[in-house]
Amino acid sequence: MSASVxxxxxxxxxxxxxxxxxxxxxLPGDPDRRAQAADLFRANGLPGGLxxxxxxxxxxxxxxxxxxxxxxxxxxxxxxxxxLLARLPNVGLPRLVFVDGRYRGDLSADGFPAGVSISTFAxxxxxxxxxxPERENMVALNTMLAEDGVxxxxxDGVDGGTLMLVNLATEQSGRATAFHPRHSIRxxxxxxxxxxxxxxxxxxxxxNPVTELVVAxxxxxxxxxxxxxxxxxxxxxxxxxxxxxxxxxxxFALNLGARLARTEIHARLGGTGATVHLNxxxxxxxxxxADITTVVRHDAPGCASRQTIKNVLSGRSRGVFxxxxxxxxxxxxxxxxxxxxxxxxSPDAExxxxxxxxxxxDDVKCSHxxxxxxxxxDQLFYLRARGVPLAQARALLVxxxxxxxxxxxxxxxxxxxxxxxxxxxxxxxxx
Amino acid sequence: MLEIKxxxxxxxxxxxxHGIDLxxxxxxxxxxxxxxxxxxxxxxxxxxxxxxxxxxxxTATFDGQDLLTMDPEARAAMGIFLAFQYPVELPGVNNANxxxxxxxxxxxxxxxxxxxxxxxxxxxxxxxxxxxxPDDMLxxxxxxxxxxxxxxxxxxxxxxxxxxxxxxxxxxxxxxxxDALKIVAEGVNALRGPGFSALVITHYQRxxxxxxxxxxxxxxxGRILRSGGPELALxxxxxxxxxxxxxxx
Ligand SMILES: Nc1ncnc2c1ncn2[C@@H]1O[C@H](COP(=O)(O)OP(=O)(O)OP(=O)(O)O)[C@@H](O)[C@H]1O
Ligand SMILES: [Mg+2]
Numbered sequence: 001m002s003a004s005v006x007x008x009x010x011x012x013x014x015x016x017x018x019x020x021x022x023x024x025x026x027l028p029g030d031p032d033r034r035a036q037a038a039d040l041f042r043a044n045g046l047p048g049g050l051x052x053x054x055x056x057x058x059x060x061x062x063x064x065x066x067x068x069x070x071x072x073x074x075x076x077x078x079x080x081x082x083x084l085l086a087r088l089p090n091v092g093l094p095r096l097v098f099v100d101g102r103y104r105g106d107l108s109a110d111g112f113p114a115g116v117s118i119s120t121f122a123x124x125x126x127x128x129x130x131x132x133p134e135r136e137n138m139v140a141l142n143t144m145l146a147e148d149g150v151x152x153x154x155x156d157g158v159d160g161g162t163l164m165l166v167n168l169a170t171e172q173s174g175r176a177t178a179f180h181p182r183h184s185i186r187x188x189x190x191x192x193x194x195x196x197x198x199x200x201x202x203x204x205x206x207x208n209p210v211t212e213l214v215v216a217x218x219x220x221x222x223x224x225x226x227x228x229x230x231x232x233x234x235x236x237x238x239x240x241x242x243x244x245x246x247x248x249x250x251x252f253a254l255n256l257g258a259r260l261a262r263t264e265i266h267a268r269l270g271g272t273g274a275t276v277h278l279n280x281x282x283x284x285x286x287x288x289x290a291d292i293t294t295v296v297r298h299d300a301p302g303c304a305s306r307q308t309i310k311n312v313l314s315g316r317s318r319g320v321f322x323x324x325x326x327x328x329x330x331x332x333x334x335x336x337x338x339x340x341x342x343x344x345x346s347p348d349a350e351x352x353x354x355x356x357x358x359x360x361x362d363d364v365k366c367s368h369x370x371x372x373x374x375x376x377x378d379q380l381f382y383l384r385a386r387g388v389p390l391a392q393a394r395a396l397l398v399x400x401x402x403x404x405x406x407x408x409x410x411x412x413x414x415x416x417x418x419x420x421x422x423x424x425x426x427x428x429x430x431x
Numbered sequence: 432m433l434e435i436k437x438x439x440x441x442x443x444x445x446x447x448x449h450g451i452d453l454x455x456x457x458x459x460x461x462x463x464x465x466x467x468x469x470x471x472x473x474x475x476x477x478x479x480x481x482x483x484x485x486x487x488x489x490t491a492t493f494d495g496q497d498l499l500t501m502d503p504e505a506r507a508a509m510g511i512f513l514a515f516q517y518p519v520e521l522p523g524v525n526n527a528n529x530x531x532x533x534x535x536x537x538x539x540x541x542x543x544x545x546x547x548x549x550x551x552x553x554x555x556x557x558x559x560x561x562x563x564x565p566d567d568m569l570x571x572x573x574x575x576x577x578x579x580x581x582x583x584x585x586x587x588x589x590x591x592x593x594x595x596x597x598x599x600x601x602x603x604x605x606x607x608x609x610d611a612l613k614i615v616a617e618g619v620n621a622l623r624g625p626g627f628s629a630l631v632i633t634h635y636q637r638x639x640x641x642x643x644x645x646x647x648x649x650x651x652x653g654r655i656l657r658s659g660g661p662e663l664a665l666x667x668x669x670x671x672x673x674x675x676x677x678x679x680x
Contacts, residue, residue: 377483382519385479386529386589387507387537396532400523 011045012067016178019073020144027147029125037133037143047137057136060320060352061262061291066234071178071206074100074170081107084168087200089226089417095164100172101179101207102148115158116193121149121182128184128212130240136264138236142180142210149182149209154191154219162194162411167209169201169233178206185211187219187247194222196414199229200257206234213241215249217271222250224414226421229257231288238264245271245300252409253280253292254418256425261290269296269303269331276303281310281405283422284317284349285429291320298331298361305335310405311342312398313349314429324356327364334359336366343401344374345394395426432456433478433597433628438489439653440477447473449653450489455597455646457494460619460629462639462664465650466672471632472516474650475601478630479513480506493597507533508540510596514586514603516632521573526585529573530555530592537593558591561621563614579606587615594622598629604638616641636668649675 047058094109103120133140154160215221229235235258241249253263267276282290296305311319321340342351355368383393409415433455440448447470455461480503491498535545574582647663649656656679
């Protein structure tokens with residue numbers, strides 16, 4: 001009885017602390033950073049509908065199911081993962097593959113252009129300077145337990161081309177597993193890189209990656225993420241991007257999978273004329289829950305941020321978009337734009353949208369908007385009057401809505417890969 | 432043959448059609464004229480199967496089949512085509528994909544083979560050429576950013592590709608320039624023959640100079656008040672509807 005009283009007061013930590021205690025000696029990197037993170041996690045626990053700080057940031061997303069599950073460390077994967085690899089987009093890009101959070105050199109390509117250096121967190125563990133475990137509880141958890149991750153750096157003025165970053169999760173005979181990759185991608189001045197990141201898997205697992213991106217002056221990073229996790233999985237990702245003068249971070253997140261997903265992005269525009277695009281689309285059904293939360297910080301004058309998020313929600317699914325734009329006093333001529341659109345295909349689907357503007361400069365242009373609706377009756381009738389059956393007409397209009405979102409992805413090969421993923425989703429989920 | 436008897440229809444709690452009687456035999460083109468708000472578009476929508484209208488009485492059959500119990504897509508597949516007064520924009524759907532989807536959906540519903548992309552493009556390009564439409568219209572999203580006249584031409588393109596048995600043209604002439612009007616009229620005339628009939632809704636004699644109708648009907652207040660030959664349109668053009676409406680009252 002006393003135990004239940006205690007648990008309603010103490011933060012829920014889902015057994016992760018015990019794992020840390022048992023495992024800490026083997027974990028790579030600065031033990032002090034880990035110990036600090038463990039203290040934070042012990043104090044604050046898992047966020048969202050549970051005791052813990054910063055509840056506001058988790059207003060619409062509860063991690064109760066994560067707290068209630070019991071996750072174990074993944075067993076070292078010896079499987080060849082052929083089945084999972086076959087589900088990757090067939091784009092012919094050099095790839096870096098992680099299986100259950102660990103780098104698999106045997107499945108990855110080498111031979112990147114000169115000036116692109118690739119390593120892993122396990123080999124050179126460096127927690128970086130952007131992540132804030134003291135504010136983001138999932139980041140504290142990641143910092144406490146991170147084992148591996150990718151480290152990519154592109155040298156001054158080098159065009160690193162396009163590569164695929166792959167996160168696979170294997171079914172582990174009834175074990176629910178958790179892994180916490182720590183990725184770091186750095187572009188030096190004037191460098192370019194394009195990344196297609198794909199996450200998919202089988203079984204019950206928690207994929208809790210933290211990614212740090214540093215885009216130096218005049219550099220250009222394009223980052224497209226396809227989240228196609230198992231429908232039984234949890235995907236909770238946190239990304240920090242620091243974008244310098246005249247640099248661009250152009251990102252797109254397509255969320256199709258996971259039982260519960262959160263795509264959290266903190267982007268800081270730190271130099272004059274920097275640009276960030278945080279676009280995305282979520283296609284949800286059944287009882288899926290997917291949350292896109294962004295914080296864009298304009299810390300320098302003349303920067304632009306653009307966010308267009310489109311949600312297609314059927315069944316009893318729930319989409320969340322929380323977008324915050326913070327404009328510092330010195331960030332004059334800021335151009336901020338945010339739009340969240342939702343198409344509700346069933347009366348039980350739900351979208352929650354919370355825009356927030358915090359503006360301390362006086363010469364700025366910031367706008368946000370939201371639309372929520374069903375399929376347009378006039379459009380449906382127009383199609384039917386041309387002979388297109390109702391179900392096909394609905395599918396066509398939903399695809400059109402998504403196509404408009406995917407138009408933000410300018411690389412045709414990558415856009416085709418996303419289109420193909422949507423098509424596959426479609427074949428398994430006729431609406 | 433289109434046969435409409437005593438057709439009444441409501442929208443919300445308002446009765447718009449008060450008992451329409453109209454017969455269009457195969458091979459004939461009939462014009463429907465009438466004041467704004469008299470129910471012309473309503474009649475067109477009811478025939479095409481728009482669900483916003485409640486049909487409260489009467490019958491409508493095409494070649495003996497009861498239209499009113501059929502889905503809009505089934506009506507389209509049996510050859511009924513409505514050129515919309517206000518064509519609908521479909522952002523994110525390109526015109527070629529839309530047309531091919533429509534054509535193949537109809538063919539499927541009729542149990543015919545689908546047309547592959549190459550055959551379809553050949554057909555669409557030929558029809559576009561007849562309508563003096565630039566090829567890039569196929570790549571653009573359906574009606575998005577089209578001018579008023581371009582939208583109307585796009586409706587006629589759909590008609591030309593889908594080859595209906597009965598075309599209902601709801602003010603397809605409005606918004607067209609003089610040359611486009613002739614081109615569109617030629618497009619309709621090209622389809623004329625024993626297997627094609629049309630209901631041409633218009634406000635202007637101009638169109639009927641080019642598409643000479645077999646019969647002209649005056650629809651006012653949700654009823655057909657008068658029917659006559661092509662000369663009736665000229666009379667209306669000269670005198671307006673007041674005379675017809677007063678006479679019927
Ligand atoms: N959703 C609606 N609710 C109420 N009234 C409606 C609705 N839709 C149409 N109406 C009314 O029905 C009547 C007939 O409209 P309809 O569009 O059929 O006229 P029309 O003869 O085509 O006119 P026009 O020549 O201007 O195109 C009008 O009075 C119109 O206001
Ligand atoms: Mg009308």
